[in-house]
Amino acid sequence: MRTRIAYIASNTFREAVRDRVLYNLIAFALLLSGAAILVGQISIEIEKLVVINLGLTAVSLFGVVIAIFIGIGLVSKEIEKRTLYTVLSRPVRRWEFIVGKFFGLAGTLVVNTFFMAIGVFAALFYVSHKFVRADALILVALYFIVLEFLIICSLALLFSSFSSPLLSAVFAFSLFVIGSFAEDLRNFAGMAHGVSRWLATGAAYLVPNFSAFNVITSIAHEQPVAGQLVLQNTLYALFYATMALSGAVLIFEHRDLK
Amino acid sequence: MKRRQTTSIVASTCLVLSLAASSFVLHRTDQLRPQATLDEVLFLGSPKVIKRASLGYDGLMACIYWTRAVQYFGYRHSRFAASYNLLAPLLEITTHLDPHLVVAYEFGSSFLAPKPPHGAGQPERAIELMNYGIQNNPADWKLYYDLGFVYYMELNDYKNAAETFERGSRIPNAHPFLKILAAQMAQHAGEYETARMLWSATYQTTQDKQIKKNAVEHLRALRVDEDVVHLQQAVTRFGERTGRLPASMPELMTAEGFAGLPADPDGHPYKLTPEGRVEVRVPDDFPFATRGLPPGYTPQPKFHSDQP
Numbered sequence: 001m002r003t004r005i006a007y008i009a010s011n012t013f014r015e016a017v018r019d020r021v022l023y024n025l026i027a028f029a030l031l032l033s034g035a036a037i038l039v040g041q042i043s044i045e046i047e048k049l050v051v052i053n054l055g056l057t058a059v060s061l062f063g064v065v066i067a068i069f070i071g072i073g074l075v076s077k078e079i080e081k082r083t084l085y086t087v088l089s090r091p092v093r094r095w096e097f098i099v100g101k102f103f104g105l106a107g108t109l110v111v112n113t114f115f116m117a118i119g120v121f122a123a124l125f126y127v128s129h130k131f132v133r134a135d136a137l138i139l140v141a142l143y144f145i146v147l148e149f150l151i152i153c154s155l156a157l158l159f160s161s162f163s164s165p166l167l168s169a170v171f172a173f174s175l176f177v178i179g180s181f182a183e184d185l186r187n188f189a190g191m192a193h194g195v196s197r198w199l200a201t202g203a204a205y206l207v208p209n210f211s212a213f214n215v216i217t218s219i220a221h222e223q224p225v226a227g228q229l230v231l232q233n234t235l236y237a238l239f240y241a242t243m244a245l246s247g248a249v250l251i252f253e254h255r256d257l258k
Numbered sequence: 259m260k261r262r263q264t265t266s267i268v269a270s271t272c273l274v275l276s277l278a279a280s281s282f283v284l285h286r287t288d289q290l291r292p293q294a295t296l297d298e299v300l301f302l303g304s305p306k307v308i309k310r311a312s313l314g315y316d317g318l319m320a321c322i323y324w325t326r327a328v329q330y331f332g333y334r335h336s337r338f339a340a341s342y343n344l345l346a347p348l349l350e351i352t353t354h355l356d357p358h359l360v361v362a363y364e365f366g367s368s369f370l371a372p373k374p375p376h377g378a379g380q381p382e383r384a385i386e387l388m389n390y391g392i393q394n395n396p397a398d399w400k401l402y403y404d405l406g407f408v409y410y411m412e413l414n415d416y417k418n419a420a421e422t423f424e425r426g427s428r429i430p431n432a433h434p435f436l437k438i439l440a441a442q443m444a445q446h447a448g449e450y451e452t453a454r455m456l457w458s459a460t461y462q463t464t465q466d467k468q469i470k471k472n473a474v475e476h477l478r479a480l481r482v483d484e485d486v487v488h489l490q491q492a493v494t495r496f497g498e499r500t501g502r503l504p505a506s507m508p509e510l511m512t513a514e515g516f517a518g519l520p521a522d523p524d525g526h527p528y529k530l531t532p533e534g535r536v537e538v539r540v541p542d543d544f545p546f547a548t549r550g551l552p553p554g555y556t557p558q559p560k561f562h563s564d565q566p
Contacts, residue, residue, distance in 0.1 A: 039325065044365055050318075050321045054318055216318075
């Protein structure tokens with residue numbers, strides 16, 4: 001079982017590389033090196049802040065776009081190309097296919113993030129000429145970004161398991177935006193009364209909460225991140241991704257592929 | 259193969275020519291509409307809306323708005339603008355997006371507070387900005403220093419300046435000069451001496467070259483102001499004693515027993531006008547001086563070396 005999942009995951013990774021997904025690294029490198037050189041000339045005393053903010057924001061946004069646009073096609077493309085039937089005619093179970101796809105996409109994003117992280121640290125070294133201890137906090141922000149990707153990958157797969165690529169992209173992107181406002185939704189629930197309160201509270205817990213994963217600004221100011229937050233974000237991402245993946249498996253298991 | 263090559267060459271030529279032509283036309287269009295710039299436009303004015311729209315990437319947005327504020331100020335300052343309408347809103351957005359962006363408070367207040375053309379002439383907005391900064395960064399003593407600076411330099415409000423410096427001096431690791439400044443403000447002691455201390459402290463505590471240069475210019479101007487006051491007093495004394503104005507600076511020097519010809523920080527001797535006014539030889543070299551300038555002179559910003 002493990003071998004089959006690993007096989008599907010590695011194929012998904014190879015397919016993403018073949019699709020030139022990692023080309024985004026070139027754009028990222030240009031963006032970051034351009035910012036590192038230019039900002040010092042057009043602004044005042046924020047070179048390091050810009051490198052951290054821009055670098056981590058770009059890692060996050062590039063990853064989200066990759067997760068959504070690759071994730072939404074993972075199932076539907078296989079159906080469209082009819083390659084899914086070849087896979088499922090072998091001793092591969094449907095849930096293994098979904099889980100394999102998830103790990104393949106997550107792996108692609110981790111590799112992508114790894115190279116981008118190297119870029120961020122290189123740009124940081126270029127503007128500061130040295131590393132300080134607080135720079136290690138960037139690794140925490142990167143870890144949170146990867147956790148965010150896990151959730152988005154699972155959501156993209158969930159939508160891909162029952163919807164068209166276009167609608168899946170709309171759903172996944174909408175959830176990403178709503179998830180960024182999750183705390184507002186929770187505050188709104190706190191202010192509402194009666195049925196609205198229940199509905200708003202339900203919605204606030206159902207949509208992913210991405211705001212807790214965004215520590216870029218505080219890390220740019222060298223503010224430490226609580227260990228408890230790292231633990232809880234890890235657990236939240238794992239539970240949420242498992243939930244969405246389970247939904248995808250459930251739908252895909254019962255989907256009529258004829 | 260040859261046909262394909264020809265097509266490639268034609269297409270490449272068309273691409274380059276069209277790009278050049280469209281850029282040229284756009285440039286001409288911009289010249290036709292000189293007002294059509296983003297300079298005076300703030301499409302979204304509400305910091306809250308911008309914070310929401312940034313989808314959590316508010317740190318990067320703050321950097322972008324801060325850069326925009328710097329560019330806005332720099333552009334208008336270089337053209338001796340009389341108004342800086344967007345400066346305060348841009349700084350407000352920047353600091354609401356990232357309340358810990360201390361540099362925006364420090365520089366922002368020095369952009370907002372001074373009178374045009376050196377700044378926006380909005381000391382009250384600078385005070386609002388600094389108070390917001392202190393509220394969000396209460397452990398940063400430099401913000402108290404900057405706020406006290408605005409109270410003293412722009413508003414001559416000794417009471418609030420003394421109180422602000424005193425509050426700042428209570429912050430752990432605060433620079434000891436805050437205590438001295440608080441005491442001097444409380445006694446309204448020696449205006450030039452206090453101003454010199456403030457600018458010297460600014461020079462010593464900043465890493466930024468522009469701020470250092472600005473402090474140097476103010477220190478140079480302070481010396482000119484002080485010299486001119488003393489020399490003008492000497493002229494008055496001479497007049498009271500002799501019933502006429504001194505004919506030249508050497509005559510005044512001899513009568514007052516000066517050791518040598520008094521000179522400005524650049525070594526140029528001060529000149530005495532037939533009307534008995536003491537003036538600097540090159541007013542453009544002292545853009546922040548308030549005395550010793552020819553009547554009706556408008557200062558032109560000009561910076562010297564960053565050494566005081």
